[in-house]
Amino acid sequence: MKSPTRTPRLEDVAQLAGVSSATVSRFVNNPQVVAAETGKRIRAAIAQTGYVPNAIAGSLATSRSRLVSVMIPDISPSVFNSTVEAMIDELTAEGKVVMIGLTGPDFARLGAQVDAALARQAEAIILTGPMPDEALNAKLRARSTTVIQTWGLPEEPLDVAVGFSHAAVGEESAAFAIRRGYRRAHLVSTVGLRAERRRDGFRRRWAEAGLPDPTQELFPIPLHFGHGRAAFRTMRRMAEQPDLVVCSSDWVAQALIVEAQAAGLRVPDDLAVLGFGNMAFAAEMRPTITTVEIDGTRIARECAAMLRQRALSQEIVERRIDVGFRLVVRESA
Amino acid sequence: MKSPTRTPRLEDVAQLAGVSSATVSRFVNNPQVVAAETGKRIRAAIAQTGYVPNAIAGSLATSRSRLVSVMIPDISPSVFNSTVEAMIDELTAEGKVVMIGLTGPDFARLGAQVDAALARQAEAIILTGPMPDEALNAKLRARSTTVIQTWGLPEEPLDVAVGFSHAAVGEESAAFAIRRGYRRAHLVSTVGLRAERRRDGFRRRWAEAGLPDPTQELFPIPLHFGHGRAAFRTMRRMAEQPDLVVCSSDWVAQALIVEAQAAGLRVPDDLAVLGFGNMAFAAEMRPTITTVEIDGTRIARECAAMLRQRALSQEIVERRIDVGFRLVVRESA
């Protein structure tokens, strides 16, 4: 049962405290500029009325929304998860509100979500998805809203970018596999630019070592457990069995391991498996999964730092921040 | 590089179209009340300026924020995941913006997050956590903000509630286990009211069947994979080995299965395992996991429906909606 008592405003507090609403506003936003005695009366009035400032009115008056929009394809078993959680934590701590835009796995609703963010005067839009199309680019460029591209690290960011090089991930995975002595690699990944960059990096390094071109199977985004099963079936039908499968996600890696074990293969002796994402479970399965870790917390922190810089000066020194990645070597490869 | 061109306002569009800003506002919110000819000119002006309405100003003018706050403990491998995704989908489709408040696993920041939501004039606050304390209750009751308690289904909701009965989950799990012929149950769950209700329900039914009181181990929230390992170790040290472990999460169930298999036990023949949550992987592991499914999409849909009702009439017919749950019987028990 909601009681329809009117929500208290600044003015209500002011009357109760016997001051002007301007003074209450100052006290709320900057207590030390108000005389101690006055402050005490205002504090009491706020407690008595249960006043909570109306941030909508505040935002309108200052033209600062404190809203940051984060665009992600989806939530559930997503590799973006920890990054998003870290973003919410970081930005909330700075008094921002984080609005999550779910664009759908194929980013179909990206345009609509950007409009929603702009309508709410988002101070920044953080894109984890692929580059928006040219129309969207133009719209974003015309605004003062900060646009941060994350995960992928475009050569020429729309505005600023924080991420890592997918090509480098591919290359370093290949270098590791070569050192380990694997010779027949099979790549399981997704359509789309990012995964393609990783595959290309892998292939380049692999070819440099004089190894036979890897076989591959691509799935639509997002990858899930079931794709690992399908990939295993395909793989078993191949003329020559690979000794290493490189997966675009830990989920797929885990599914492949489960299937391989069920088929009597030993991992990694008969078949090695490399994952991507270093999700929490990767360290816990049997065998534990060798994978690539992206430091989502670091990405979130750099994003927050960029926003702070922008707030202070509109001048961002470094427009591209490479947070790198880490190959986490465990048992599966 | 951001170009600092001024963001277009309603007035800019109006001048370009040669009408008043009121007319543009009408066109934007309710096109059919404007003459077709006028509409055409306005549409052109909007396209030319790239105008996006300022939702902050709109919210202030109408006192409708379209903001809905969802409070969850955390994101990563959480059982709340699909529910939250469904909420975002449902509410976004109705033109709302969803603000996610991360309260921390122990809900420590719930009070602060509620204040943030109220400050932004959230139209509704959706709580997945435990009942807030009395001070928070009072603050929420005094506001016209709709408060929806989800997951758990309190006897006497603060405002309205959508969820299921934890006690019933416990009872039905026990009934199932009894039918299956298990006799020595071990419960692995968390401290806190909800898990306790499930345990109590289980025990009640178990005792009715004349079976020996289940043993148990409790962990702090949130449960994760590692707890399953720890639980298995504890279990192995027990004088009498259980034939069934009932887990508060699929993650724990999966970890137990992995450990049991590594120790040479067959699941479910030597040890049966029951999970909770029906996370995507539960259907994919070997053995697949028998678990309890909560329909997060249904919960989200009912929440959205309640908000629609409230918007129309302030009268909500049903204050408690029980969405039930489903025991998904697979291989692990």
Added chain:
DNA sequence: CTGAAAGCGCTTACAG
């Protein structure tokens, strides 16, 4: 169908 004008609840330069 359209316009002039008041109002939503704040913030902040300007005076004092």
Added chain:
DNA sequence: CTGAAAGCGCTTACAG
């Protein structure tokens, strides 16, 4: 240190 007042960009009852 404090107050009066303008302004943030919309919406909407009221007139016409």
